[in-house]
Amino acid sequence: MNTYLVGGAVRDRLLNLPVKERDWVVVGATPEQMLALGFRPVGREFPVFLHPQTHEEYALARTERKTAPGYRGFVVHAAPEVTLEQDLLRRDLTINAMAEDARGRLIDPYGGLSDLQAGLLRHVSQAFAEDPVRILRVARFAARYARLGFKVAEETLTLMRAMVAAGEVDALVPERVWAELVKALSEPAPAEFFRALRNCGALERLFPELDRLFGVPQPPQHHPEIDTGIHALLVLEQAACLSDDPKLRFAALMHDLGKGLTPPERWPSHHGHEKSGLPALQALCTRLKAPKDYQRLAEQVMRYHGHCHRATELRAATLVDLLQRLDALRKNNRLADFLLACEADARGRTGFENRSYPQRDLILKAQIAAMAVTTAPLIAQGLQGEALGKALRQARIASVRRALAPQTPTITDLSPK
Structure with missing residues (x-):
């Protein structure tokens, strides 16, 4: 032995x-x-x-x-x-x-x-073709070792393509696909997982909602990379720089699924894509049996990333309502993850990788101001039910407005140094 x-x-x-x-x-x-x-x-x-x-x-x-x-x-x-x-x-x-x-x-x-x-990354023998999970594993190793310069060998890529054409990946059960996806999202370069799957044709079979983004144009003045699929992977790369959390990375990757559903005659505009992508996200999460916390954060980022990008233009009332919709006015909220995913979206564009994202600090400041408002004084006034809710909202709006008001310089500030 x-x-x-x-x-x-x-x-x-x-x-x-x-x-x-x-x-x-x-x-x-x-x-x-x-x-x-x-x-x-x-x-x-x-x-x-x-x-x-x-x-x-x-x-x-x-x-x-x-x-x-x-x-x-x-x-x-x-x-x-x-x-x-x-x-x-x-x-x-x-x-x-x-x-x-x-x-x-x-x-x-x-x-x-x-x-x-x-x-x-080269297969040992032709027996590789007998197990479709190995396609996912190779893609995951590409994500793990990309920073060391690893690539999938051409003969292995050819074999993976033949496996996809033979329908082998169609036999993969959702639980296994999801398990490999979460592992890949946790790797140092998760975007390489999806690039490898796309190179062998498996992305279309396993993640069609993502695959249909490739070839869909966006306005070049906002997206110099133009292609929506390329943008999605750039966003994932930025998310990987900002956080190790696979939930956040998943949400960042999925945020623009609606653009893959825009009729070609409307290209490169994608008005309303935040809402149109929600059914596609739900279909993907249902098919792969994604945990609810993954789906919840991804839905928030998809629905409200445009609001976040325009935060500097929003009124205090709109900011309070946004925080309420994000469930960000309670303890143990995930607003920080939402904001990082939105920042990844803003930076996941060619030439924008190192841009600052002041919207994140502004919304966090608004959150602190809104959460500083308590219900005790309002209850003491005898308010309850719907009246209490309306008064609480108004008090939060006032608090946010004060917190975000431009600071007036004092005489000391204006004096010569």
Whole structure:
């Protein structure tokens, strides 16, 4: 029985990146032997065990054989005679098909190290085409390692296109697509995930609401990049610079779905796209079974990002009403996330990447002023019900108006220095 460190731990160590978790392959063992050593079984489809002390995963070496369409149609064979090379051959990418023995020596039968040095995401074998999840994984690795210069190998991209054409991605269940999406949104360069999917044709099948944005023009004076799909990915890039939160990044990416529904005769204008995109967003979230908090923030950004951009032009009453619609006048609100997503939209345009966004500070200032108003004095006046609500709104408007009023310089301010 021999144990080998495999996969991401080997890959990331060679890249001089932090190793987050370690996975092991055991060659020459049976499940009974693992149990006798105190390992706890956790695998349902194939033999995987947790180490009794470290709780790291130890999987028996195995092979897989495709028996049906989709990513669940496999027969797994795990037995003592399965070799390490056979186990590594079933993996997705060469950079994930390396191992280390007990002495720390690298075992690299499929050229993973050379691909790591060349920055290539290349499939190990034609067995790659048997599992459509691997399309999502390759796109996710593109998002993770783009800043290191990694690209999808041309032969792998060709294989991914053939898989899409064969309908393999249509077999992916929504829960798996959503899980990979959230992971991709959490990567350093999440826009590369969608670029990789679009390059192989999978974006149209998995995220048609996003795919239809490409080729749709916008007014060049406001959007020098012109193409709405390009703008969406630029916005996601800016969101990734502003926050690590995948919810915020998701909301920023989805904010302009309505532009993909504008009739061509109205291009490049997209009047009303904030509202027209809501059904598309709901359809996407329903299909992928997105959590409610993701959908809620995305709806807010889609519906009100135009209001946010015009914040300096809005009256105090409009600002208060906007804060109310955003549910921003209570504790534990997500106004900060909404504002960062809107800032990402403003900066996600060619040439606007480093522009300041004073609207964010203005709205936060208005929020503080509105939340400073309490109901106690109004209740003490005997107000209740609808009358109390109207009086509270007026008091908040007055507070916001005072907070945002231009400051009059004092005599001291005007005196010569």
